[in-house]
Amino acid sequence: MRSAALSCPFALTRLFSLLAHDQQLRAYMPAQVLLNESVERVGELDVPLCGQLPNDWSTWGFVVNGIVTTIFVCLGIVGNLYHVRTLGKHSNSRLTRYLRVLCIWDVTLLTCTFGFYGFVVISTGYKPWYGDITYLYMVFYPLCQVSWTGSMFVVTAISAERYLAIARPFRKLLSEARSVTKICLLLLVAVMLINLPTFFELTQVSCYDEETNREERMIWLSSLRLNKTYMLIYRIIIYPLTVNFIPFITIVFLTIKTISVRRSAISRSQNTQSLSPSLPAKQDSGTTAVLTALIVKFLLCYSMPTILYVFEYSENEELNSRLIDISNFLIVFHSATNWLIFWRWNVNKSSRSLTQSFIFTKEEAARLTYLWANTRPTEVGRDLLYTLIRANRSLALIFANNPPNQTAVKQPRDNATTNGHLCDCRLSESSRSPACEHNIQLLAKVDSHGVIVGIFCDRIIQRLSSKLEQQAIIDEIRALGRIHYSNRVPMRNTDWMLAKQYLIAKLVKDECDIDAEDIRIVNKFASFLIHEVKCGRTCAIAAEASVAYGFYPSSAYTHA
Structure with a gap:
C-alpha cells in the first residue's frame, strides 16, 4: 500500500x-x-x-x-x-x-x-x-x-x-x-x-x-x-x-x-451602447x-x-x-x-492601450475625410452643442458667469422660460425666439464654443491619416477631457450617445445610399473621441484623488 x-x-x-x-x-x-x-x-x-x-x-x-x-x-x-x-x-x-x-x-x-x-x-x-x-x-x-x-x-x-x-x-x-x-x-x-x-x-x-x-x-x-x-x-x-x-x-x-x-x-450602460459593440x-x-x-x-x-x-x-x-x-x-x-x-x-x-484599437487605416481616414468635407465644421459644432443643451439643459450653466446655485439661468418650467428658448435657438439667428435676446451674451458664448468644437473635430479628422500624428491626437483629445473635468462639465452617458448619433446622422445623411461601412467608420470616429475624452477625465480624477490620498501621480494615469 x-x-x-x-x-x-x-x-x-x-x-x-x-x-x-x-x-x-x-x-x-x-x-x-x-x-x-x-x-x-x-x-x-x-x-x-x-x-x-x-x-x-x-x-x-x-x-x-x-x-x-x-x-x-x-x-x-x-x-x-x-x-x-x-x-x-x-x-x-x-x-x-x-x-x-x-x-x-x-x-x-x-x-x-x-x-x-x-x-x-x-x-x-x-x-x-x-x-x-x-x-x-x-x-x-x-x-x-x-x-x-x-x-x-x-x-x-x-x-x-x-x-x-x-x-x-x-x-x-x-x-x-x-x-x-x-x-x-x-x-x-x-x-x-x-x-x-x-x-x-x-x-x-x-x-x-x-x-x-x-x-x-x-x-x-x-x-x-x-x-x-x-x-x-x-x-x-x-x-x-x-x-x-x-x-x-x-x-x-x-x-x-x-x-x-x-x-x-x-x-446600466445599455443606453450608451453604440450601433455595434465598441x-x-x-x-x-x-x-x-x-x-x-x-x-x-x-x-x-x-x-x-x-x-x-x-x-x-x-x-x-x-x-x-x-x-x-x-x-x-x-x-x-x-x-x-x-x-x-x-x-x-x-x-x-x-x-496595450485600448486606443490602439481605434487606429484608422488610410482607407478609413480617407473616407471619413470625404464625408466630413461635405459638411460645414462650424455649423456641425454649433448644432451639436445646441442638441446637447436641449437634451441636458444643465450644460447651459457652464456658459453662464454665475454658479449653478444662482438664478441667472433658471431651470425651465415650460417652453416660455429662458432655458427652454435657449434650446429652441439652436440653428440660425433667424430661427431664434425673440425671448432669447435678453440672454444674447450666453448665446454668443454657446455659438463661439460651438465653432471651437467644429474646428476641433475638423483638425482631428484632417490628421487621422498620418500615423505619426496618432499620439499627438490622443494627447490633444485627453487634454480636452481634463478640461471638461476641471470645469465640471455635466456630460452624461446619454449625452455621449446623443452626440454619437448626431455625428452619424450628420455625416451620412447627404449620401444617396446609406452605406453600412460609412456608418461603421463614423461610429468608430465618434467612439474614439468619446473614449479619449473619458480617459482624460479619468486621468484628471485619478490625479486629484492621488493628491487627496497623499500619493504622487503615477505615469499610469498622468500619461495614460
Whole structure:
C-alpha cells in the first residue's frame, strides 16, 4: 500500500483519523516500511527491514505518475518560461505582472513535481522507499507544498485584482504597477511561513535490505509529523484553512462577485451602447473571459485535493491510489496548461492601450475625410452643442458667469422660460425666439464654443491619416477631457450617445445610399473621441484623488 502522505504532496489522508490511534496511522503507511514491524540484527544494532516493492504496482501508476506527468511537466515548463519572458515585453501592467508571477510559480511546481515522483518513477519504474534516490523526497516534498500554496495565493490575488478593476476602478488606478511586486513578496513570505513546518516532516532512518544484505537509508515520517498535537493544530486546523478552504472559497466568491458586478455595469450602460459593440468593450470582455477561464480551470483542477481533505477514502486500496494519482495529475495539468490560455489570449497585444484599437487605416481616414468635407465644421459644432443643451439643459450653466446655485439661468418650467428658448435657438439667428435676446451674451458664448468644437473635430479628422500624428491626437483629445473635468462639465452617458448619433446622422445623411461601412467608420470616429475624452477625465480624477490620498501621480494615469 502506498502512503497518501508520501506519494502525494498535495492530497493528504483523511485528517481526523490520524489523531485517533497509532494503529490507525499505520493504515496510511506502507506495511513493508513500518518501524518495529520487522527487526533484523545488524552487528550490535536492531534496525527495521527496508520497504519492499509492492507486488501489485500497476501499469496505471507508471503511466500516470511517470510518462504522462513527465510529458506535461516538460510542456508546461517550456510554455511558462516563454511567457515569463514575453508577458512583460510590451506591457508592464499590474495584470501582466501577476500573470508572470503565476508562470514562475507554475514552473516551480512542475519542477518540484517532476523531482518528487516523476523522475523517480521514470528512472526506477516504481516509488522506492529506501536508497539514495529517496533523498529527492526530502528535498522536493516541502518545495511541492510551497509551490502549490504559492500558486493558489497568486490565483487568489488575480481574482481580487480583477474584481477591484471592475468594482473599484479608480481605487485600482491609484495603485501603481510596482505595488504588485510588494504584494507578491508578501505572498512569498506568507507561503514560506505557512509551509515552514513541512521542511521537517520527513526524515530518514536506517533499515536492513534483505536482498543486498546491507544497511540502507529509508524515508520516514519525522517525530514532528507523528506528534498528535502538531497534527491537530497544524495539519487539521491551520494548514487546510490557509491553503485549501480560505483561498478556494475566496476565489469562488470573488469570481461570482466579478461576474455580477460586470453584468450590472453592462445593464446600466445599455443606453450608451453604440450601433455595434465598441472595440474596447470587446477587448475588456475578452480579458474578463480569459481570466474567468483561468479561475474556473483552477477551481476544477484543485477541487479534488480539497474534497480529499474532507471525505474519507474508500476501503478499496486501489481506488485510494488512483484518486491520489488523479488528484496529483489535475494539479500538474493546471500548471502545465495555463500558458495556453495566455497564448490564446495574446496578452501582449491585449495589454496595450485600448486606443490602439481605434487606429484608422488610410482607407478609413480617407473616407471619413470625404464625408466630413461635405459638411460645414462650424455649423456641425454649433448644432451639436445646441442638441446637447436641449437634451441636458444643465450644460447651459457652464456658459453662464454665475454658479449653478444662482438664478441667472433658471431651470425651465415650460417652453416660455429662458432655458427652454435657449434650446429652441439652436440653428440660425433667424430661427431664434425673440425671448432669447435678453440672454444674447450666453448665446454668443454657446455659438463661439460651438465653432471651437467644429474646428476641433475638423483638425482631428484632417490628421487621422498620418500615423505619426496618432499620439499627438490622443494627447490633444485627453487634454480636452481634463478640461471638461476641471470645469465640471455635466456630460452624461446619454449625452455621449446623443452626440454619437448626431455625428452619424450628420455625416451620412447627404449620401444617396446609406452605406453600412460609412456608418461603421463614423461610429468608430465618434467612439474614439468619446473614449479619449473619458480617459482624460479619468486621468484628471485619478490625479486629484492621488493628491487627496497623499500619493504622487503615477505615469499610469498622468500619461495614460
